Each structure stands twice: as structure tokens, then as C-alpha cells.
Amino acid sequence: MTSKAGAVATRTYREKLGPEILEVFDKSFNSFTDVQVLSGTHLLNLSDVVVESPTGSGKTLAFVLPMMRMLQNAKLQPKEIGALILSPSRELCHQIVTVIKPFADKLNLTVETVTGGQKVEKNIKMFKTKNVNILVATPGRLFQIIQHEKTLIARSMKSVQLLVIDEADRFNEIQFEDHMREILSCIPKQRRTGLFSATQVKEEDDLMVFGLRNAKQVKVAQEKNSAAPSTLKNYFVECPADEKTSACLEFIRQRTDKKFLVFFPSCNSVRFFQMKKKFLKQEKACVE
Ligand SMILES: Nc1ncnc2c1ncn2[C@@H]1O[C@H](COP(=O)(O)OP(=O)(O)OP(=O)(O)O)[C@@H](O)[C@H]1O
Known part of the structure; x- marks a missing residue:
């Protein structure tokens, strides 16, 4: 964001995020990327967002920064989950946790994952015993846990204020709609939802699956100098x-x-x- 309007938007966004979150951000980064200012501002203005932004444009922090601010304001109790992030694979879930961790530590919030490859019983025990404020999950595994312990999960997630669906374009298994319906039935309707992906975002009808309402669209173009070289044949x-x-x-x-x-x-x-x-x-x- 190089224009005068961009500078104002960035300054306003910094004010919205507040000193604790900025302290962690500023240790590692000099400035926000465009998708971070645009998506974060909408989410903190209480709008749902549908975000299409190229690979490597910084989409993870685009939802992590506003999420941290929302949870900081929410003053969650130890066992209340305030944010749920769905991501298509175990590896991506762990990458997201790595990005969240320094912010969560600063704000005394806790983050956990539930993904395939772990025992369902272990996941259920985690819900029963651990203090979790941010949950990062693969939808298939979360669905499986809900099948076993719907009351427990719905109780743990009754304070969810933000649902993020990362790499939304990769959720294409046949059962995904069933998984999503069941997960949505366990979280409050009064929440913000953010859909993030690198490629063409879905048609309006498809967005219903994610429970989005009047979402703001954020579309960030690929930077010209990062386009493929003209000599490269595809x-x-x-x-x-x-x-x-x-x-x-x-x-x-x-x-x-x-x-x-x-x-x-x-x-x-x-x-x-x-x-x-x-x-x-x-x-x-x-x-x-
Ligand atoms: N504001 C920033 N300034 C500089 N680097 C940043 C900034 N935000 C994120 N990055 C770095 O950019 C890289 C890509 O970030 P990230 O993985 O969030 O991108 P992405 O848009 O989610 O990509 P993908 O679609 O592949 O998941 C990471 O190494 C991250 O640390």
C-alpha cells in the first residue's frame, strides 16, 4: 500500500490492533502486506470476508492479526474457544500454529490442533482437560470428534467469535459439505467468518456452505514483478x-x-x- 490512502488505512489498522500485537508483529516484519490491511480492517469492522490473494502474499497473518485483537477484547476464560481455524491438511494446521504462537504467548492465550494422524480419544481428552482458546483443525477430524461428543464440542465452542477457512479452494472432498454443516451446528451464528484462498473464490451459492453473510470481497492481484518469466513455457x-x-x-x-x-x-x-x-x-x- 503505497498511496496516501494506503498510508492512512495502514495507520488506522495499526491503531486498531493495539500495542501488544504490534510489538510481536514489529519484531519480525517492517510493514503489512495489502491483504493483511484489507482483510484485517474488514474483520475488525465486524464484516465477514472472502479473500482471494496469491500464494505467499501473507494470508496467514491476514487472519491471525485481527483474530488476536478480537480474542484480546473478548477476555476469554481458560476453557473457552474464541476462534476456530479450518485448514485442509495436518501440515498446514501446524504451520498456522507456528504463526499464531508468539502472539498467543504475548496475550496469554492457548492454541491447540486436532488433525488426522492423532487418536480421536486423545483429541476428546484434549477438549476435556486442556485450556484451549484457539483451535486449528482439519474439518474431517473435527467432524469425527463431533460424531463422538457433540455436546462437549458444542459447549467448548459456544464462545467462538471467528471462524476462518484457510485454503478454501482445496476443500473439495465429497463429504466436505456434511462436515461443514455439522461443524457450523456447534458454533454460534453470531460470529465473523473469513474465507481465504489463493485462487478464484467460489460462486455465491457455494459460500452458503461456509455460513457467510454479506461478505466483503478482498481480491489482491499478483504483483507484476513476481509473474513467471516470459521465457518459461508452461x-x-x-x-x-x-x-x-x-x-x-x-x-x-x-x-x-x-x-x-x-x-x-x-x-x-x-x-x-x-x-x-x-x-x-x-x-x-x-x-x-
Ligand atoms: N507483513 C509481512 N512482511 C514480510 N513478510 C511477511 C509478511 N507477512 C507474511 N510474511 C511472510 O510471507 C511468507 C508467506 O506468508 P503466508 O504463508 O501467510 O502466505 P500465504 O498467502 O498464506 O501463502 P499460501 O497461499 O501459500 O498459503 C511467510 O514466510 C511469512 O512469514
């Missing part, structure tokens, strides 16, 4: 979803003189690919 291969791994392996196998960088959404996908590659006696270094 190709794609269309194939059924369950043939993606073998199509990718075949592509690599036909070009053994080239180097490849392959991106995956989770550590488990990297391990699976590595295993397949070993199987084909094509082992090369795979970086997690």
Missing part, C-alpha cells in the same frame, strides 16, 4: 485424478537427462511418491 497434462502419480512418474522417466522439482500438498504425498519412485528403480533425492 505445459499441462489432463488425466484422471487417480492416474496423476503414474502420469508424473512416466513424464520423469522419459526425461532422465533433466532435473525435476515436484511439489506436493503434504509430507505423506511426498513419501508416497518417493516409494513409487523407488519401486520403479528411479530413486533420486526427494526433499521433504
Whole structure:
């Protein structure tokens, strides 16, 4: 935000966040990114937001900063969950917690995760025994816990003021709508909701699934100087979803003189690919 209006918006946003949160932010960063000022201002003005902003534009702090301010004002009791963040994978949930932790420590708030890969019984015990103010969860696992202990979860989440759905464009499993309906039935209707994603945000009808009301749209464009170089050629291969791994392996196998960088959404996908590659006696270094 370089314009005069941008400078005013940034100054106003800093005032809204208050000294404690800024003290933590200023230790690591010089200024807010555009998506942080725009989304944070709407959320602190009590509007829902639908945010589309490129990868790496700082979307995590765009919801973490206003969330911390909301929770600071809420004066939560130890076992009251004030914010629920849904993210599609275990790894992303843990990354979000890492961003939240310094702010939560400063404000004496606690953050926990519930994700797949842990025992459901352990998750339930966590709800019963730990003080949790911010919960970061994968929707599938939270749904499973609600199936076991709906009254407990609804009681723990009756103070939720903010629901964040991160990487909203990646929630595309068939059961997702059922999961979302059940989760929404456990949190108050009077809350703010923020939907954050890197790609085209859903159609109006799809937004109903997330319980959004009259949301403000925030759309931040990719910076020109971060666009792909003009000499880079992009190709794609269309194939059924369950043939993606073998199509990718075949592509690599036909070009053994080239180097490849392959991106995956989770550590488990990297391990699976590595295993397949070993199987084909094509082992090369795979970086997690
Ligand atoms: N205000 C800021 N100034 C400088 N760096 C920042 C700022 N906010 C976030 N970052 C850094 O930018 C990087 C990307 O942030 P983040 O992961 O939140 O982006 P994102 O938009 O969520 O990307 P993705 O869509 O891949 O999840 C991180 O390393 C983060 O520490």
C-alpha cells in the first residue's frame, strides 16, 4: 500500500490492533502486506470476508492479526474457544500454529490442533482437560470428534467469535459439505467468518456452505514483478485424478537427462511418491 490512502488505512489498522500485537508483529516484519490491511480492517469492522490473494502474499497473518485483537477484547476464560481455524491438511494446521504462537504467548492465550494422524480419544481428552482458546483443525477430524461428543464440542465452542477457512479452494472432498454443516451446528451464528484462498473464490451459492453473510470481497492481484518469466513455457497434462502419480512418474522417466522439482500438498504425498519412485528403480533425492 503505497498511496496516501494506503498510508492512512495502514495507520488506522495499526491503531486498531493495539500495542501488544504490534510489538510481536514489529519484531519480525517492517510493514503489512495489502491483504493483511484489507482483510484485517474488514474483520475488525465486524464484516465477514472472502479473500482471494496469491500464494505467499501473507494470508496467514491476514487472519491471525485481527483474530488476536478480537480474542484480546473478548477476555476469554481458560476453557473457552474464541476462534476456530479450518485448514485442509495436518501440515498446514501446524504451520498456522507456528504463526499464531508468539502472539498467543504475548496475550496469554492457548492454541491447540486436532488433525488426522492423532487418536480421536486423545483429541476428546484434549477438549476435556486442556485450556484451549484457539483451535486449528482439519474439518474431517473435527467432524469425527463431533460424531463422538457433540455436546462437549458444542459447549467448548459456544464462545467462538471467528471462524476462518484457510485454503478454501482445496476443500473439495465429497463429504466436505456434511462436515461443514455439522461443524457450523456447534458454533454460534453470531460470529465473523473469513474465507481465504489463493485462487478464484467460489460462486455465491457455494459460500452458503461456509455460513457467510454479506461478505466483503478482498481480491489482491499478483504483483507484476513476481509473474513467471516470459521465457518459461508452461505445459499441462489432463488425466484422471487417480492416474496423476503414474502420469508424473512416466513424464520423469522419459526425461532422465533433466532435473525435476515436484511439489506436493503434504509430507505423506511426498513419501508416497518417493516409494513409487523407488519401486520403479528411479530413486533420486526427494526433499521433504
Ligand atoms: N507483513 C509481512 N512482511 C514480510 N513478510 C511477511 C509478511 N507477512 C507474511 N510474511 C511472510 O510471507 C511468507 C508467506 O506468508 P503466508 O504463508 O501467510 O502466505 P500465504 O498467502 O498464506 O501463502 P499460501 O497461499 O501459500 O498459503 C511467510 O514466510 C511469512 O512469514
